[in-house]
Amino acid sequence: NAGVMQNPRHLVRRRGQEARLRCSPMKGHSHVYWYRQLPEEGLKFMVYLQKENIIDESGMPKERFSAEFPKEGPSILRIQQVVRGDSAAYFCASSPSRGPGANVLTFGAGSRLTVL
Amino acid sequence: AQRVTQPEKLLSVFKGAPVELKCNYSYSGSPELFWYVQYSRQRLQLLLRHISRESIKGFTADLNKGETSFHLKKPFAQEEDSAMYYCALSGGSGGYQKVTFGTGTKLQVIP
Numbered sequence: 302n303a304g305v306m307q308n309p310r311h312l313v314r315r316r317g318q319e320a321r322l323r324c325s326p327m328k329g330h331s332h333v334y335w336y337r338q339l340p341e342e343g344l345k346f347m348v349y350l351q352k353e354n355i356i357d358e359s360g361m362p363k364e365r366f367s368a369e370f371p372k373e374g375p376s377i378l379r380i381q382q383v384v385r386g387d388s389a390a391y392f393c394a395s396s397p398s399r400g401p402g403a404n405v406l407t408f409g410a411g412s413r414l415t416v417l
Numbered sequence: 418a419q420r421v422t423q424p425e426k427l428l429s430v431f432k433g434a435p436v437e438l439k440c441n442y443s444y445s446g447s448p449e450l451f452w453y454v455q456y457s458r459q460r461l462q463l464l465l466r467h468i469s470r471e472s473i474k475g476f477t478a479d480l481n482k483g484e485t486s487f488h489l490k491k492p493f494a495q496e497e498d499s500a501m502y503y504c505a506l507s508g509g510s511g512g513y514q515k516v517t518f519g520t521g522t523k524l525q526v527i528p
Contacts, residue, residue: 334516343423343520344461344503349513356513392461394516404449404507404514408461 305330306375307393307409315417320380320387322412326395332356333376334406335368338390347391350376351398383416390414419444419508423519430494431527438489438522440478440504449507450480450487453518456500464489464502474498494526 306325314320326333332351336344346360350370361368365383370376380387390413394406420443430436442448452464465473467480467487478489487504504519 336518344518346515346517349515351513357515394461396516404516405451405463405466406453406505406516410460 305393305395305407305409307391307412309412310410311413311415313415313417314383316384317382320383320414320416322378322380322391322393322414323375324378324393324395324409325375326393327407329397330395330407331398332396333370334394334396335376335378336392336394338392338411340389344392347378380414383414385416388414388416419448419506419515419517421504421506421517421519423502423504423522425522426520427523427525429525429527432496433493436489436491436494436498436524436526438502438504438524440487440489440519442485442487442504442506444485444506444508446508449514450478451505451507451516452476452478452487452489453503453505454500455503461503494524496526496528499524499526 308323334349335347338344348361348368349357353372365381367379390411392411393409396406422441450467453461454464455461476491480487501521501523503521507514507516
């Protein structure tokens with residue numbers, strides 16, 4: 302079991318470009334979370350998804366940011382028209398939908414976005 | 418709404434000294450509380466959860482519903498405990514449990 306896989310690990314974009322971050326959850330996990338970590342700050346919740354369903358996106362900026370978790374394939378966090386303030390580490394975590402581990406998150410290594 | 422507060426950004430202690438990392442929460446229902454740890458150049462990982470009531474690497478945490486706290490404690494700090502510690506709360510309804518993290522406390526153990 303490869304755990305939670307995130308790619309790319311590092312992404313550099315110029316202002317105005319699009320950034321796409323991918324997350325493959327652990328095998329058997331159907332819930333995905335995205336968090337953002339700004340330099341010297343903690344983890345800020347962005348969005349919580351189940352396959353083909355956004356459960357809670359209250360932490361996601363209303364503009365330029367979107368997330369999906371399709372029936373097949375990884376979850377994708379998409380940032381359009383990036384700005385310098387989007388530079389951060391983006392962490393994905395997954396959990397099973399039920400059972401004793403349902404609330405326990407397994408994290409990926411993160412994707413570090415740098416906007417020039 | 419659910420909220421987790423970790424008042425200290427940085428906590429420095431000497432090796433062998435006791436450690437207490439503070440965590441307070443706000444949630445209207447019955448939450449589940451966790452501590453996660455991130456060692457240097459490693460992924461964030463679960464340290465312990467309140468329902469397990471176990472000690473991991475010498476750390477314990479007791480849920481105090483009256484004070485809405487879940488402080489992390491260790492009687493004698495070791496250098497390898499230096500890391501970033503996050504308190505987290507899981508709560509929700511309808512079968513969906515959103516996990517909210519505090520801003521984290523960096524523990525620095527001085528040799």
